[in-house]
Amino acid sequence: MYLLVPILRHKNSMETKSTSNYLLIPIAIVIAGVIIAGAVYAGIRTPTQGSAQRPQAVAQGSGDLEKMTAVSKSDHIRGNPDAPVKIVEYSDTECPFCKRFHETMRNVMDEYGPSGKVAWVYRHFPLDQLHPKADKEAEALECAGELGGNEAFWKYADRLFEVTPANNGLDAAELPNIAKFIGLDVQEFNTCLSSGKWAAHVEEDTQNAMATGGSGTPWSIIVAANGKKFELSGAQPEATVKQLIELALKEK
Amino acid sequence: MLIQALYKVFRQPAYTIVAFVSGATVFALAVWLPNLPLIIRVMGHTDASLKDKIGLPLSLLGSITTNFSVFSGVLTIAIAILFGINLAMFAYYLKYRVALVQRGGIATGFLGVVSGVLGTGCAACGSFVLMSGFSLVGASGALAILPFGGAEFGLLGVALLIASIIITAMYIQNPAVCSINP
Numbered sequence: 001m002y003l004l005v006p007i008l009r010h011k012n013s014m015e016t017k018s019t020s021n022y023l024l025i026p027i028a029i030v031i032a033g034v035i036i037a038g039a040v041y042a043g044i045r046t047p048t049q050g051s052a053q054r055p056q057a058v059a060q061g062s063g064d065l066e067k068m069t070a071v072s073k074s075d076h077i078r079g080n081p082d083a084p085v086k087i088v089e090y091s092d093t094e095c096p097f098c099k100r101f102h103e104t105m106r107n108v109m110d111e112y113g114p115s116g117k118v119a120w121v122y123r124h125f126p127l128d129q130l131h132p133k134a135d136k137e138a139e140a141l142e143c144a145g146e147l148g149g150n151e152a153f154w155k156y157a158d159r160l161f162e163v164t165p166a167n168n169g170l171d172a173a174e175l176p177n178i179a180k181f182i183g184l185d186v187q188e189f190n191t192c193l194s195s196g197k198w199a200a201h202v203e204e205d206t207q208n209a210m211a212t213g214g215s216g217t218p219w220s221i222i223v224a225a226n227g228k229k230f231e232l233s234g235a236q237p238e239a240t241v242k243q244l245i246e247l248a249l250k251e252k
Numbered sequence: 253m254l255i256q257a258l259y260k261v262f263r264q265p266a267y268t269i270v271a272f273v274s275g276a277t278v279f280a281l282a283v284w285l286p287n288l289p290l291i292i293r294v295m296g297h298t299d300a301s302l303k304d305k306i307g308l309p310l311s312l313l314g315s316i317t318t319n320f321s322v323f324s325g326v327l328t329i330a331i332a333i334l335f336g337i338n339l340a341m342f343a344y345y346l347k348y349r350v351a352l353v354q355r356g357g358i359a360t361g362f363l364g365v366v367s368g369v370l371g372t373g374c375a376a377c378g379s380f381v382l383m384s385g386f387s388l389v390g391a392s393g394a395l396a397i398l399p400f401g402g403a404e405f406g407l408l409g410v411a412l413l414i415a416s417i418i419i420t421a422m423y424i425q426n427p428a429v430c431s432i433n434p
Contacts, residue, residue: 230290231290232287236319
């Protein structure tokens with residue numbers, strides 16, 4: 001009201017110019033208020049159960065890294081399974097940042113893999129509200145692993161990330177095509193995929209990602225030989241990943 | 253009017269520094285936001301060398317190209333630049349207002365100066381100060397949620413900052429008096 005009083009008093013044309021100036025201020029305040037309210041709302045809202053409302057590349061979770069399920073033989077590991085540094089990545093095959101980070105990790109493994117210093121562990125974290133197709137694609141990865149072992153799992157992952165346009169853009173018909181491309185029996189693959197036998201495993205990985213504090217993808221945890229953990233949220237640059245590896249390698 | 257105001261403010265190196273430092277800070281915070289817990293962890297890590305402690309935050313700045321879409325990356329940079337310009341112009345305006353109020357003998361002491369700046373003069377001047385403050389908070393809020401995909405707030409933030417810069421320029425160029433109606 002304080003702001004409006006001068007406006008109401010102005011009547012002539014000269015005052016109209018002043019009035020328009022005065023109007024800018026309350027309008028700006030209203031817009032600012034909307035932005036602040038939106039920012040506060042987005043900042044304080046907590047993710048609902050399951051994977052709803054999880055963004056692609058932000059981690060502000062309140063989880064505990066120590067809740068990460070220990071790396072075991074049942075994991076999909078690229079590189080030396082006994083490497084002193086393990087990078088456990090929770091990923092969504094339809095997330096564009098995961099697609100980008102997959103390439104980053106391949107480059108990292110090209111450099112650190114041959115020496116056996118670093119292992120890359122792949123776990124599922126499909127954001128099904130954003131990418132409804134990602135759940136089934138995660139199951140497809142597991143089916144590839146079941147039918148062709150660890151090597152087939154990684155070949156399937158590499159090919160899937162290569163062909164998907166991301167953002168839920170991969171045609172489901174491509175899943176058996178990828179299986180065929182990497183040399184799997186398509187009929188067996190389809191049987192496995194349609195059974196939904198790996199859905200519970202994918203959900204377990206998802207729950208574990210959230211328990212460790214992941215609220216977006218890619219969500220990675222770098223584990224040193226002494227068990228020290230460093231969390232990395234999002235598709236960070238290769239230089240950052242390498243710095244964290246070097247830091248983790250110092251931990252004996 | 254805007255160009256003249258910008259020239260008036262940024263011909264003084266101090267305000268250019270204010271704009272650069274505040275803009276760079278906003279940019280860094282926006283980029284680091286998803287990994288603040290990691291940065292804090294590494295900073296407090298006894299085995300991490302000084303090189304690690306400096307190198308990690310610096311390398312994370314590169315995530316503007318890897319962890320942002322083109323749209324949100326451009327918005328983030330635009331907001332950081334506009335924030336810096338806005339803050340420098342607001343600082344210039346405040347200094348100008350403080351000097352004016354002090355000359356007028358309205359306020360004595362720091363609190364008097366502050367209340368004078370915020371509360372004296374015409375309604376538009378007082379609310380202008382509040383509005384600028386709101387716009388800064390709004391921009392920060394918008395940046396805080398950008399990595400969450402809140403690009404719509406980023407656009408609003410850009411619009412608000414541009415409006416704020418234009419309005420600040422108007423007040424810098426115009427005398428801080430209320431016109432008397434004939």
